[in-house]
Amino acid sequence: MPPSVTHQLTWPRRTANRVRGLSRLSPTAAAGVVIIVCFGVLALFSEWFMTHDPVSSYPDRILQGPSYEHWFGTDGNGMDIFSRVIYGAKFGFGIAIPAVIIAVLIGIPVGLIAGYRGGALDEILMRIFDGLRVFPSIILALAVVAATGQSLLNVVLVLGFLDSPVFARLVRAEVLALRSSNFVESAIAAGNPTWRILFFHLLPNTIQGAMAQTAVRAAWAVRISATLAFLGIGIQAPTPEWGAMIRQGAEFMVTGQWWVAIFPGIALIFLVFGLNLLGDGIQDILDPRRRASK
Amino acid sequence: MNLLKITDLQTHFVFHDIDNYRREARALNKVNLNLNRGEIVGIVGETGAGKSLTAQSICGLLRPPAKVVGGSVLFLGKELLSLAEEDLNDIRGAEIGMVVQNPKSSLDPLTRIGDQLVRIHQTHTASAISVARSKAIAMMHAVGIPDPEKRFSAWPHELSGGMAQRVLIAMALMNEPKLLIADEPTTGLDVTVQAQILELLKDLVRRFEMGTIIITHDLGIVAHYCDKVAVMFAGEIVEYGTVTDIFRRPGHPYTKQLLASTPEKLKLNEAGSLGGQPPDLFNLPEGCLSQDRCSLASDQCRTPPPVITLETGQTVRCHFALQ
Amino acid sequence: MVLPLLIGVVFVTFMLVRVGGLDPVGLLAGPTATAEEFTMIRKDLGLDQPLWKQFLIYGGQVIQGDLGESWLSNRPVLEDITTRSFISLELLFWGIGLGAAIGIPVGLRAAFKPNGRFDQVTRIISLLGFSIPTYWLGLVMLFVFFYLLGWAPPGMGRISLMVSPPQFVTGSYLIDGLIEANWEAANSALTHLILPVLCLAIVSAAPIIKQTRAIALEVIASDTVRYARACGLKIKTLRAIVFRNSATPIITFVGTEITGLVGTMSLIEYVFAWGGLGQYGLNAIVRGDFTAVQGYVLTLALFSVLIFLIVDIVVAIIEPRSQLN
Numbered sequence: 001m002p003p004s005v006t007h008q009l010t011w012p013r014r015t016a017n018r019v020r021g022l023s024r025l026s027p028t029a030a031a032g033v034v035i036i037v038c039f040g041v042l043a044l045f046s047e048w049f050m051t052h053d054p055v056s057s058y059p060d061r062i063l064q065g066p067s068y069e070h071w072f073g074t075d076g077n078g079m080d081i082f083s084r085v086i087y088g089a090k091f092g093f094g095i096a097i098p099a100v101i102i103a104v105l106i107g108i109p110v111g112l113i114a115g116y117r118g119g120a121l122d123e124i125l126m127r128i129f130d131g132l133r134v135f136p137s138i139i140l141a142l143a144v145v146a147a148t149g150q151s152l153l154n155v156v157l158v159l160g161f162l163d164s165p166v167f168a169r170l171v172r173a174e175v176l177a178l179r180s181s182n183f184v185e186s187a188i189a190a191g192n193p194t195w196r197i198l199f200f201h202l203l204p205n206t207i208q209g210a211m212a213q214t215a216v217r218a219a220w221a222v223r224i225s226a227t228l229a230f231l232g233i234g235i236q237a238p239t240p241e242w243g244a245m246i247r248q249g250a251e252f253m254v255t256g257q258w259w260v261a262i263f264p265g266i267a268l269i270f271l272v273f274g275l276n277l278l279g280d281g282i283q284d285i286l287d288p289r290r291r292a293s294k
Numbered sequence: 295m296n297l298l299k300i301t302d303l304q305t306h307f308v309f310h311d312i313d314n315y316r317r318e319a320r321a322l323n324k325v326n327l328n329l330n331r332g333e334i335v336g337i338v339g340e341t342g343a344g345k346s347l348t349a350q351s352i353c354g355l356l357r358p359p360a361k362v363v364g365g366s367v368l369f370l371g372k373e374l375l376s377l378a379e380e381d382l383n384d385i386r387g388a389e390i391g392m393v394v395q396n397p398k399s400s401l402d403p404l405t406r407i408g409d410q411l412v413r414i415h416q417t418h419t420a421s422a423i424s425v426a427r428s429k430a431i432a433m434m435h436a437v438g439i440p441d442p443e444k445r446f447s448a449w450p451h452e453l454s455g456g457m458a459q460r461v462l463i464a465m466a467l468m469n470e471p472k473l474l475i476a477d478e479p480t481t482g483l484d485v486t487v488q489a490q491i492l493e494l495l496k497d498l499v500r501r502f503e504m505g506t507i508i509i510t511h512d513l514g515i516v517a518h519y520c521d522k523v524a525v526m527f528a529g530e531i532v533e534y535g536t537v538t539d540i541f542r543r544p545g546h547p548y549t550k551q552l553l554a555s556t557p558e559k560l561k562l563n564e565a566g567s568l569g570g571q572p573p574d575l576f577n578l579p580e581g582c583l584s585q586d587r588c589s590l591a592s593d594q595c596r597t598p599p600p601v602i603t604l605e606t607g608q609t610v611r612c613h614f615a616l617q
Numbered sequence: 618m619v620l621p622l623l624i625g626v627v628f629v630t631f632m633l634v635r636v637g638g639l640d641p642v643g644l645l646a647g648p649t650a651t652a653e654e655f656t657m658i659r660k661d662l663g664l665d666q667p668l669w670k671q672f673l674i675y676g677g678q679v680i681q682g683d684l685g686e687s688w689l690s691n692r693p694v695l696e697d698i699t700t701r702s703f704i705s706l707e708l709l710f711w712g713i714g715l716g717a718a719i720g721i722p723v724g725l726r727a728a729f730k731p732n733g734r735f736d737q738v739t740r741i742i743s744l745l746g747f748s749i750p751t752y753w754l755g756l757v758m759l760f761v762f763f764y765l766l767g768w769a770p771p772g773m774g775r776i777s778l779m780v781s782p783p784q785f786v787t788g789s790y791l792i793d794g795l796i797e798a799n800w801e802a803a804n805s806a807l808t809h810l811i812l813p814v815l816c817l818a819i820v821s822a823a824p825i826i827k828q829t830r831a832i833a834l835e836v837i838a839s840d841t842v843r844y845a846r847a848c849g850l851k852i853k854t855l856r857a858i859v860f861r862n863s864a865t866p867i868i869t870f871v872g873t874e875i876t877g878l879v880g881t882m883s884l885i886e887y888v889f890a891w892g893g894l895g896q897y898g899l900n901a902i903v904r905g906d907f908t909a910v911q912g913y914v915l916t917l918a919l920f921s922v923l924i925f926l927i928v929d930i931v932v933a934i935i936e937p938r939s940q941l942n
Contacts, residue, residue: 014313021314028740131625133873134921135914136880139898143910146902147633223750227884230752231903246753250888253760254771262760265753272748280744355847357838379852387849400844404861404937414848449937465848 022285029281032215035274043089052080054087054240063257073259075248077238081259084240085267091241092271095156096221100214102160107167108210112198114168115175122172129165137162141224145234155234159221166217167210174206212286216279219272226268242268296368297505298329298352298473303365305344305351305529307575319575321347321360323529323583326601331472334499334506336516336537338552339526342572345509346395348526349475353390354382369473388418391466391504393476393495397458401450407461408434408446415468433464438494456487460494467498474499474506480515492519513552517541525549528573528583535608545602545610547588582613590614619922624676626918630911631675679915685908689901694912698894702916703788704775705893709875709882710789711810712817716878717871720822724829725860731834739826746823751816751881755888758812769812770805772889777805813889821878825871832866833859865932872928876921 023030042049051071057078066073072081114122132140144158178184179202187201226243229235230250237244242264249261305322322344329335337345350356352367352374367374369390374382386392394400402410411430415421421429427446434442437460450458459479466474476495480488496519499506508520516523516537523540525533525548533546544550573583581596582588588595594613602615650658659665666674678685684694727736755772762769776782776790783793783802791810794803836842836859845858883895890896898913900906933939 017313017315021310024310024314028744127621127625131622131629134622134626134876134918134925135629136877136883136917136921138877138880139883139902139914139917142899142902143633143914146905146910147907219748223748226750227752230750230884231887231899233903243750246750246756250752250756253756254764256760256764258760261753261756265750265757268750268753269745269748272750273745276744276747280740353847355843357843383849383851385849386847392844392847394840394844394847396840399840402841402845402858402862404858413850413854417848417850417854451938 026281026284028277029285032274032277032279032281035270036278039089039271039274040093042086043093046086046090049086050080050083052083054084055079055238063252063260065257066259072263073257075245075260076252077248079238079240081245081263084245085242085263087240088242088245088264088267089271091225091235091239092222092268095152095159095225096218096275098156099159099163099221099225100218102157103163103217104167104210104214106161107164108171108203108207110164111168111171111210112175112202112206115172116179116194116198116202125168126172129169132162132165137220138224138227142228142231142233145228150234150236152235155225155228159224163217163220166213170210170213171206174209175202178202178205208286212282213279215275215282219275219279222268222272222275296328297331297333297370298327298507299366299368300325300327300348300352301366301368302326303348303351303367304363305347305356305360306363307359308361308363309359317576320578321529321575322351323578324365325526325529325531327524327531327534329473329505329507331505332500332503333522334496334508334520335522335524336520337507337509337524337526337531338511338513338516340511340572343526344529345511345526346477347529349392349477349507349509352475353386353392354379384418387414387465387471388469389471390473390475391469391471393459393462393466393474393479395478395481397462398450398453398455401458401461403450406447406449407453408448411461411465411468414465418469429468430464433468434461436498437461437464437467438490439464455483456491459483459487459491463491463495463498467502470502472504474504475509476506477509478511479508480510488515495519525552528578529575530583530611532584532611533608535604535606539604539606539608543604543606545604545608545615546612547590547614548584582611619926622922623919626915626922627676627679628672630915630918631672633907633911633914684912684915687901687906687909687912689904689906689909694909697897697909698912698916701892701894701897704891705882705886705895707775707789707791708810708813708817708886708891708893709879711814712882712885713821713871713875713878715814715818716821717825719818720825721829721867723822724826725833725856725863727826728830728833728837728859729856731830736830739830743823743826746819747827749820751820752884752888754819755813755816755885758816759888762812770808772812774890774892775806775809776802777809780805813885813891816885817878817882820881821874824874825867828870828874829863829867832863832870836862865936868931868935869928872924875924876917879917879920 019030058074058080059078061070061074062078063076064070064074070080070082072085075081075084110125114125141158141162144162145155148154148158184197184201187197192201225234226241226246229239229241229243230247232244232247235241235244237248245264246261246268249257249259249264252258252260303322303325304320307317307319307321309317311317325344325348327335327348337348339345347356347360350360351362352369354374354377356362362375365375369385372385374385377385401407405413408427408430411433412423412426415426415429416423419426431442431446434445439445439457439460445457450461453461463479479495480491483491492515495506495508498504508515510516520537522535523533523537524531525540525546527548533540533544533549535545540549541553544553573579573586579585579596582591582599585591585595597613599611599613601609601611603609604615656665682695684698686692687694687697690697723739727733727739730736759769759772763771770777780802782790783797783799786793786796790806791803794800794806839862841862842855842859845855850858879895883899885891886893886895887899894913894916898910898917901909901913
C-alpha cells in the first residue's frame, strides 16, 4: 500500500498499526518496552503495590522465608523484601534516567564541536577517550565515586560523566561524515553562524544514532549503580536499592536464606534485560538488512 | 536451443515498513532475453534500471529482501530458478562464470590468488592439485598477467585494480563456462586498462565460444564489443536487437534519448533531454513505464505497450515503434 | 602511540586521588592534630608543592616501580600487586578462554542462519547474559552448588585449607599441582576454580556471541562472500572463508573486551574470596586505601595496554595485509 494512505487513517488506527509494525519488525524491542513500562508503573506508583513500608523493620520477624504475610520474606533487619523490591524500581529509574541525560547533554555537544572543528581539539579529545578505554568502566566508576564522595547525586554525576564519551564518539563520527555534504556546505555558504549549523543542520541528522544507544546505556547505568551499592559505595543499606539489598543478602546465601538476595537480583535482571532487549531491537529496526520479510 | 532463455522474469523487493504495510518494489518487470552461444549481449540502462539485479536473479545470488516472484530462466534447457542451492553451486563458477564490479574487494583477501584459482577449479572438477596448478598458471598467462609463476603466490591486496580484474576473468574462465556474465567489469578502472580488459574479454569469448552478457551503462562499450544490445528501463527491456540496427535506427523513444546523450553530443549541446526521474518502483504507472518522461506520450500510453518486432529484427516495447 | 597513552594513564590515576574529596592529611593526622602537625604532614607528603610538581614526583616514583605503601597491609603496593596478579591471571585465563570457546562458535552458527531458531534462542540467552549481575550469579551458584547440593567447596580461596599448595611454577595452583603430580592439590584447585570460572565464562560469552554474530554477518554480506557464492564454492568452503575473514575483528574485539572483564572478574573474586588482585583492589576502594587503589587502577590500565599490544601482534601475524609479512 502506498505511504500516502497512512495519513488518511485516524491517529488511533495509525498508532495501532505502527505498534504492530514495530513488534513485527522487532519482537525483542516490543518485549523490552513491555518490561520497561511494567517497571515504570512500579516505580511511579509503588505505593499502590507495596504491602508494607519498605524501611520499617519488624524485629520479631527477622529472616523469615516467603509467606502469605511477606511474599518475598523478610531480611536480616526484619524488613519486608517484597515492598523493598518494588520501591527499588525508583532507584533503578531515578539513577539511570538522569545519568543518561547527563551523558547525552555532555556527549552530544562535545561530539558536535569535536567533529565539526576538528584539528588539535578533536585530536586531544579522542586521545582522552581512547585513554579512558583502558580502564575497566566498573572500576573507574567505583574509584571515582569512592574518591569524590559517596552520595546518590555523585553516583548519578559520575555515571553520566563517564558514559558521555560513548555519545561523543557516535556524534563525532556522524558529523565527520556529514561535514563535507552539500547541505552543510550550502548552509555555510549562506552565511549561517557556526552555532546555527551545529544545532539546526547537524544535530537533527546525528541525533538518531545517539538516541538509539540510550536504552543500552541506561541498562549499563542501572547495572553499574547496583554494583556500586553491592560493594557498599554510594548507596548504603538499609536503603531499598537492589544492589544494596543483594549485599545484605550475600552472607545468607551460604546459610540457606536465599530469598534476601535472590528477589532483588531477579528484579534487577528483568529491568536491565528489558532495556537491553529494547536497545537490541532498536538496532534491528535501524538496520535495513534485518527488515526483510520472512 | 538457446543457451539462455529468460522469460517474464520478475524480481521484487518485499518487506514490511514501520507502519506494518507490506511494501513491494517491482524492480524487474517481466524481463525477456534470449542468448545464443558465441553471442555477446550488452545490457545498458541507467542506475536502478535492474541490470545487475537481472544477473543476480539468473544465478540465484539475490539477497533478501529481493526475491524472484515469477518467470523462468532456462539455461541449456534447465530451469535455474527452481534449482536447490547445491545444484546451483555445481553450475555457478563452472558452467556460468561471473566477473563482478569490485575485483579487489571480491577476491578473498586471505587466500593467495593462485590458490583461489586452484580452489575454483578443484571445486568443480576432480582434477589433481598439480593439474589445477598448471591450468591456473596457463589461465593467468592467457589473461595477460605477466610472470604468472611468481604472481601465483601473490595476495589480492598486492594487485592493481586492472590486475585484479584479470584474475577475476581467469577465475571465471578456469572451468571453461558456457555462459559468462560480466557485471560492470571495467567500472573504476583507468580508460586504457578498460580497453585492454574488454579487448581481452572479447578475444577470450570468441576463442571459447561462450555466450556472454556484459552489463554496463557505457554505450561506447556496447558499440565496440557487443553483438546485441538490450536497453533496460525501470526493470523492463524496452528494446532488444543487434548493435548495428539499434545504433542506426533506435525504435524506442528512451533508446533515442540514451543515444542522444553520449558525451560527444553533450559537448556539442545537441543532447536530447534525459530529464525526469525513473518511475517509483513502489508505485508503477499503468501502461508504459516511461510515459512520464517521454515526449511522445499520449493517452494510448496508459495501456501496456505491445512488443513490436521491426523488419530489422529488433524488438521494441512501444506503441509508436512503427512510426 | 603507547607512550602518551601511558602518561595519560598515570595522570588519570594521579588525579583520581588528588582531586577527590578525600584529604589524606586529615586521615593520617587524626582528629586531634594541631595546625603545625598538619603543615608538617603536608610537607612530608609533598602536598605543599604545586600540582604539576606533585604529578612529576608521582610519575617519577611510578617509573622507578615505587607505588607507595598500602596502609591496610603496611607493605609496598607493588609487592602486594605482583603476588596477587598471578592469582587473578589464573581465573582470567580459564574464564575468558572458556567464554571465547563457547561464544565464538555459537556466534558463528547464529550468523550462518540469521533469524533462524538457533539465532533467536542464543540472542535471548546472550542478552540475558548481558543483564545478569556477575556478583549475583556467583552468589546463586554458591547457594545451589555449595549449600543445596554440596558439590562445590565454600567460596573461600582457591585451594582447600587442608591441602598444602604446590610449589610456585606458573602461579596457577591447578597447573603447578599437575606439574609436580600433586593430585590432591590439583584436584582441590580444580574444584575451587570451577564456579568462578563458569561465572566469568558466562558473563564473557554473552558479548562475544553478540559481536561474533555481528562480525560474521558483516562478512557474509561482503563482496568477498557474494563473489565466492558466484564461484559456486561449497557451503563448507564458504563457511571457512567467513570464519577466517571474521578472525581479525573477533580477536580485536575479545582483546578490547578483556579490559571490561578484568573489572567484572574483580567482582567475582570479591564474591568467591579469591584473594587475587581484583579482591585486593575492591577492598582498597571500599576501605579508602588510596595508595593501593592508585596502584591497582594503574596495573589494570597497564594490563589493558599490554593486551592491546598483544592483539596488534597477533593480528599482524595472521593478516597478510599487515606490514610484517
